[in-house]
Amino acid sequence: MAKTTLVTLADSLGVSRQTISNVINAPHRVKPATRERVEAAIAASGYRPSAAARQLRTRRSMNLGLRLMPVHDGINGSILDRFLHSLTETAQREGYRLTLFSADSDADEIGQYEELLQVADIDGFVITGTHHGDRRTAWLMDRDIPFAAFGRPWSETEDPFLSRHAWVDVDGGAGTAEATALFLAEGHTSVGFLGWPSGSGAGDDRRAGWQRTLAAAGVGTARILELTASIDDGIQTGAVATRHLIAAGATAIVCASDSLALGAAAQLREAFPDRPAAVTGFDDTPVAAAVGLSSVAQPIEDAARHAIAVLTHQLAETTAAGAGAPAPDKHLLLPATLARRTSYPLGGDISTVGSS
Amino acid sequence: MAKTTLVTLADSLGVSRQTISNVINAPHRVKPATRERVEAAIAASGYRPSAAARQLRTRRSMNLGLRLMPVHDGINGSILDRFLHSLTETAQREGYRLTLFSADSDADEIGQYEELLQVADIDGFVITGTHHGDRRTAWLMDRDIPFAAFGRPWSETEDPFLSRHAWVDVDGGAGTAEATALFLAEGHTSVGFLGWPSGSGAGDDRRAGWQRTLAAAGVGTARILELTASIDDGIQTGAVATRHLIAAGATAIVCASDSLALGAAAQLREAFPDRPAAVTGFDDTPVAAAVGLSSVAQPIEDAARHAIAVLTHQLAETTAAGAGAPAPDKHLLLPATLARRTSYPLGGDISTVGSS
DNA sequence: ATGGTTGATGTGAACGATCAAAAACCGGCA
DNA sequence: TGCCGGTTTTTGATCGTTCACATCAACCAT
Numbered sequence: 001m002a003k004t005t006l007v008t009l010a011d012s013l014g015v016s017r018q019t020i021s022n023v024i025n026a027p028h029r030v031k032p033a034t035r036e037r038v039e040a041a042i043a044a045s046g047y048r049p050s051a052a053a054r055q056l057r058t059r060r061s062m063n064l065g066l067r068l069m070p071v072h073d074g075i076n077g078s079i080l081d082r083f084l085h086s087l088t089e090t091a092q093r094e095g096y097r098l099t100l101f102s103a104d105s106d107a108d109e110i111g112q113y114e115e116l117l118q119v120a121d122i123d124g125f126v127i128t129g130t131h132h133g134d135r136r137t138a139w140l141m142d143r144d145i146p147f148a149a150f151g152r153p154w155s156e157t158e159d160p161f162l163s164r165h166a167w168v169d170v171d172g173g174a175g176t177a178e179a180t181a182l183f184l185a186e187g188h189t190s191v192g193f194l195g196w197p198s199g200s201g202a203g204d205d206r207r208a209g210w211q212r213t214l215a216a217a218g219v220g221t222a223r224i225l226e227l228t229a230s231i232d233d234g235i236q237t238g239a240v241a242t243r244h245l246i247a248a249g250a251t252a253i254v255c256a257s258d259s260l261a262l263g264a265a266a267q268l269r270e271a272f273p274d275r276p277a278a279v280t281g282f283d284d285t286p287v288a289a290a291v292g293l294s295s296v297a298q299p300i301e302d303a304a305r306h307a308i309a310v311l312t313h314q315l316a317e318t319t320a321a322g323a324g325a326p327a328p329d330k331h332l333l334l335p336a337t338l339a340r341r342t343s344y345p346l347g348g349d350i351s352t353v354g355s356s
Numbered sequence: 357m358a359k360t361t362l363v364t365l366a367d368s369l370g371v372s373r374q375t376i377s378n379v380i381n382a383p384h385r386v387k388p389a390t391r392e393r394v395e396a397a398i399a400a401s402g403y404r405p406s407a408a409a410r411q412l413r414t415r416r417s418m419n420l421g422l423r424l425m426p427v428h429d430g431i432n433g434s435i436l437d438r439f440l441h442s443l444t445e446t447a448q449r450e451g452y453r454l455t456l457f458s459a460d461s462d463a464d465e466i467g468q469y470e471e472l473l474q475v476a477d478i479d480g481f482v483i484t485g486t487h488h489g490d491r492r493t494a495w496l497m498d499r500d501i502p503f504a505a506f507g508r509p510w511s512e513t514e515d516p517f518l519s520r521h522a523w524v525d526v527d528g529g530a531g532t533a534e535a536t537a538l539f540l541a542e543g544h545t546s547v548g549f550l551g552w553p554s555g556s557g558a559g560d561d562r563r564a565g566w567q568r569t570l571a572a573a574g575v576g577t578a579r580i581l582e583l584t585a586s587i588d589d590g591i592q593t594g595a596v597a598t599r600h601l602i603a604a605g606a607t608a609i610v611c612a613s614d615s616l617a618l619g620a621a622a623q624l625r626e627a628f629p630d631r632p633a634a635v636t637g638f639d640d641t642p643v644a645a646a647v648g649l650s651s652v653a654q655p656i657e658d659a660a661r662h663a664i665a666v667l668t669h670q671l672a673e674t675t676a677a678g679a680g681a682p683a684p685d686k687h688l689l690l691p692a693t694l695a696r697r698t699s700y701p702l703g704g705d706i707s708t709v710g711s712s
Numbered sequence: 713a714t715g716g717t718t719g720a721t722g723t724g725a726a727c728g729a730t731c732a733a734a735a736a737c738c739g740g741c742a
Numbered sequence: 743t744g745c746c747g748g749t750t751t752t753t754g755a756t757c758g759t760t761c762a763c764a765t766c767a768a769c770c771a772t
Contacts (some may be wrong), residue, residue: 742745
């Protein structure tokens with residue numbers, strides 16, 4: 001049997017190609033009787049419209065682009081996995097596919113946008129890792145290219161909830177604030193913070209949560225400065241910086257990542273061998289679960305689902321077809337939750353550790 | 357300025373569309389003088405051929421399909437990340453793009469193949485997690501669909517190196533064998549193995565490496581059976597099974613994954629508090645590095661690069677164009693290396709731990 | 713000169729769908 | 743019967759490329 005196309009199917013049914021096209025794209029235009037007949041024939045023949053032909057005519061590909069960010073730290077990699085899975089599955093359910101690409105820098109990423117838009121007719125992008133003065137969002141908005149960001153637009157002057165572009169994010173600052181408050185409640189007076197150099201939106205947010213909690217508890221600005229370190233991610237760097245914070249009087253440490261927290265925990269344990277290390281990580285990676293490290297968890301699957309939802313909604317809007325569905329929130333801030341674990345490192349009782 | 361296409365470019369240059377097409381696809385057919393003129397015009401105008409139009413005519417999409425496997429265990433997720441990055445980058449360099457999809461089962465995956473081939477003209481697939489009696493490879497070979505497998509074809513009867521399809525794999529068995537031999541050399545006589553239920557190719561291979569090493573050392577078949585456990589992946593399951601192995605006399609344990617090894621290590625440490633836990637994991641995940649767990653490392657980036665290389669070579673072959681390049685090995689078994697670490701859990705000296 | 717061969721470029725058709733507009737159909741009503 | 747407004751269906755044209763073949767000039771051997 002030869003390949004079935006609109007024409008062959010139409011001929012075998014005695015109707016025109018356009019009628020079949022209508023059954024697929026605008027069923028309401030077709031008389032119910034013929035529609036059913038055509039639908040049956042489609043099912044029987046296993047006909048599937050060619051994406052290429054459709055794409056050539058309509059200039060939409062049903063493909064969404066995603067830059068695969070370079071792996072800075074394998075420990076945090078697993079969260080990307082969860083994000084990716086959720087994106088892929090949600091997109092697939094909505095009839096879209098995900099196209100991956102990689103880029104060395106934001107500028108390179110923009111170059112890839114151009115390429116992908118021009119040659120592959122990518123319908124929209126999911127962008128991650130937004131930061132202060134992000135050129136990518138500006139570039140995309142200038143050209144009215146649909147996209148959804150995982151990460152708020154970081155700007156001192158504008159309210160992110162009034163932003164012109166869609167975004168989903170997790171309230172990391174609330175997570176570190178909760179952790180900080182918890183340590184204060186436990187009697188710690190000098191709670192340190194280990195984070196990345198400022199510039200990354202998420203990282204700055206996490207530091208801010210800690211900072212405002214200390215400030216609210218009456219800790220002075222000068223003291224706050226002594227209690228924080230801005231370093232690259234990693235276990236080693238975390239350990240080194242922690243030594244300084246301990247020297248500065250810190251007895252508990254809130255961290256911007258699980259990697260940093262692992263390094264911090266080892267040092268805290270050495271400095272205060274008689275009690276569990278007072279430290280929290282971020283992302284609730286399997287590593288944290290494995291070693292019993294408290295960590296701020298992000299509902300990353302929800303974030304991915306929502307990102308695809310807003311993006312596809314936006315795309316459907318530009319077509320006539322997508323009138324029906326209710327609009328998902330254009331801006332959504334999801335809560336982070338603190339996963340509390342007993343101590344670090346792993347105690348003798350395995351039954352309390354690791355749920356997966 | 358309007359969109360530049362073959363026709364507009366051709367008109368502005370006073371040549372025919374086909375000449376431009378030839379400059380792009382078969383430069384040798386065009387006289388050097390005109391070729392340079394056209395090339396300059398292409399560069400100046402920023403012209404890029406439309407993938408859709410090309411795809412419609414040639415039935416190739418320059419897209420490779422990859423099923424995103426469900427995350428069984430977050431700990432091992434990071435290795436997928438590394439694999440994915442390497443695939444994406446290599447593919448991109450070769451002019452291909454990666455299209456993700458997800459599926460619940462092998463049968464579902466085959467269904468997706470059909471769909472993707474028919475509607476999206478996917479040129480080939482990368483398949484992972486091959487196992488005994490894998491229907492996917494058979495299905496793809498029956499239809500002469502290009503693909504490269506990460507994982508050997510597992511069959512008792514046929515030599516994988518004579519397989520009709522391309523594959524890359526890591527010699528996991530050699531890795532576990534090395535670990536086992538090392539424990540034996542250290543004086544352990546009862547070295548246990550923690551692995552998954554048989555059926556997964558990689559898992560069975562890892563068990564086989566341990567088994568043949570024990571057998572070569574003169575351990576009897578009955579004893580070997582007592583020293584192994586087949587369980588689902590996870591820290592908990594690993595811990596539980598380890599208790600049984602210890603009861604059976606095991607003093608060292610080789611594991612099929614870092615998750616299992618984490619569970620095993622905790623139990624070994626409890627049972628033999630006076631010495632470091634004799635245990636090895638698999639995949640050398642960041643968790644292993646973080647807690648100082650020895651682990652068999654896979655050169656996963658190399659595997660990904662090679663998978664793309666054989667696949668794209670295969671694809672180029674079917675075209676006239678790809679005559680020049682030397683053929684990469686159709687079957688490649690990469691060596692695994694044992695990353696030896698001092699002990700578990702993490703000792704006081706942070707400086708010996710975690711390199712990333 | 714004649715004809716055959718080779719190399720460079722141009723031309724019509726095709727890939728398989730959608731768009732825009734024209735045509736056929738339909739019952740209702742003057 | 744004939745015309746109307748609305749619904750349903752059909753008909754060209756088109757998206758941007760490559761394929762298969764036609765054309766044409768230049769060159770060489772006879």
